[in-house]
Amino acid sequence: VVCRCFLNFSDERPLKLHVYIYICKNVSQPSLLCDQVYILSRKCGLDKGLLPLSLSLSWYFGKLGRKDAERQLLSTGNPRGTYLIRESETTKGAFSLSIRDWDDVKGDHVKHYKIRKLDSGGYYITTRAQFETLQQLVQHYTERAAGLCCRLVVPCHKGMPRLTDLSVKTKDVWEIPRESLQLVKRLGNGQFGEVWMGTWNGNTKVAVKTLKPGTMSPESFLEEAQIMKKLRHDKLVQLYAVVSEEPIYIVTEYMGKGSLLDFLKDGEGRALKLPNLVDMAAQVAAGMAYIERMNYIHRDLRSANILVGDNLVCKIADFGLARLIEDNEYTARQGAKFPIKWTAPEAALYGKFTIKSDVWSFGILLTELVTKGRVPYPGMNNREVLEQVERGYRMPSPQDCPSSLHELMVQCWKKEAEERPTFEYLQAFLEDYFTATEPQYQPGDNL
Known part of the structure; x- marks a missing residue:
């Protein structure tokens, strides 16, 4: 990192600042010491000429929300005493210390402590112990608990930074040659194409969705992809690049656990209990709340279009693509390929897709989570579902589902679209579920 005062640039000349993260490939290569702060010039203030704090200090996570810190x-694999420090969401200039704890009543859980800033520039959790720097505070609580739930044992593992583009070149020009992609392993086969794990340029792992010729117009797809590429949120699967000549290839970030539907039915998800399932629902709601803020619509929200990564991270995929499908069995809306059981009645009957029809679909997705991937409306075909829903039928509460969660589903299925909740509300409700709505939650046999 190079700062203006070190190079003595005049104010009239533009200065480009570059940060390089170097990761050594083997022990014989040199490596940056990322547990130190580097000052390139003594003329700099503390806010110039430094590696960013998030790169310098293994325990500093920057703008990380409370819920993501807990996840x-x-x-x-994280023991009791695993910790991180992040920016406070509620108090500007303050920080939060989050620590993994355990006790007989709650089991594994996370405690949060506010780190306040002194007028003199120091930091404290309790006024009895004040420190000039965050590093000194961490060192103090590493040696003793001193009023915290336990002493700090090990910083939380950060993992690799999220890749938002394949390269600088593909950020704006993201049509890539087909030959730059290698399809390595087929992950799934759907109505309109296949999904592969592959590599770009032989070294970057990606997911590649290949569409059957005729599935959608390349021109329409490119137009929609221009919008999709601009949607960036950590709960949305990132679109990296496309091959727009048929067969169309859609290149996205790779999620190692596959679709949420398969994960729930056949994978690790079968053993998940309600707290994990509610958290996964909250993640989907967070991604949809972003789509809501961006005035966009998903149109095909269901567990098959949610992807799962490590640590039960969930991300929304295939947003916006349903509008482009040209298959007659799909565009008829009541054809065999159309997902009637997830679709709001006004969308299925009259083609009126809005963010509120996505809310309806989210309510159906909640039933998929609670039932571990069961098909909605068991024992009913598409025509019966459409007729019964129009008459006011709604799915009953699944086995072991708390009443407050079923009530949320029913809110999502209100006949009048404007009466359904927003995704912002759904996100807040689910993130605070166990503290706000179910303090006496007791697990059932299946949940």
Whole structure:
């Protein structure tokens, strides 16, 4: 990192600042020491000429939300005392210390402590112990608990930074040659194409969705993809690049656990209990709340279009693509390929797709989560579902599903679209579920 005062640039000349993260490939290569802060010039203030704090300090996670901090700390393999420091969501200039703890009543859980800033520039959790730097605070609580739930044992593992583009070139020009992709392993085969794990340029792991010729117009797809590429959120599967000549290839980030539907039915998801399932629902709601803010619509929200990664991370895939499909069995809306059981009645009957029809679909997705991937409306065909829903029928509460969660589903299935909740509300409700709605939650046989 190079700062203006070190190079003595005048204010009139533009200065480009570059940060390089170097990861050595083997022990014989040199490596940056990322547990130190590097000052390139003594003329700099503390805010210039430094590696960013998030690169310098293994325990500093920057702008990480409370819920995401809990997800990372509760990942498998983290012992009691695993910790991280992040920016406070509620108090500007303050920080939060999040620690993984355990007790007989709650089991594994996370405790959060506010780190306040002194007018003199120091930091404290309790006024009895004040420190000039965050590093000194961490060192103090590493040696003793001193009023915390336990002493700090090990920083939370960060993992690799999220890739938002394949390269600088593909950020704006993201039509790539087909020969730059290698299809390595077929992951799935759907109505309109296949999904592969592959590599780009032989070294970057990606997912590649290949569409059967005739599935959609290449021109329409490119137009929609221009919008999709601009949608960036950590709960949305990132679109990297496309091959727009048929057969169309859609290149996205790779999610190692596959679709949420398969994960629930056949994978690790079969053993998940309600707290994990509610958290996964909250992640989907967070991604959809972003889509809501961006005035976009998904049109095909269901567990088959949610992908799962490590540590039960869920991301929304295939947003916007349903509008482009030209298959007659799909566009008829009541044809065999159309997902009637997930679709709001006004969308299925009259083609009126809105963010509120996505809310209806989210309510159906909640039943998929609670039932571990069971097909909605068991024992009913598409025509029967359409007729019964129009008459006011709604699915009953699944086995072991808390009443408050079923009530949320029913809110999503209100006949009048404007009466359904927003995704912003759904996200907040689900993120606070166990503290706000189910303090006496007791697990059932299946959940």
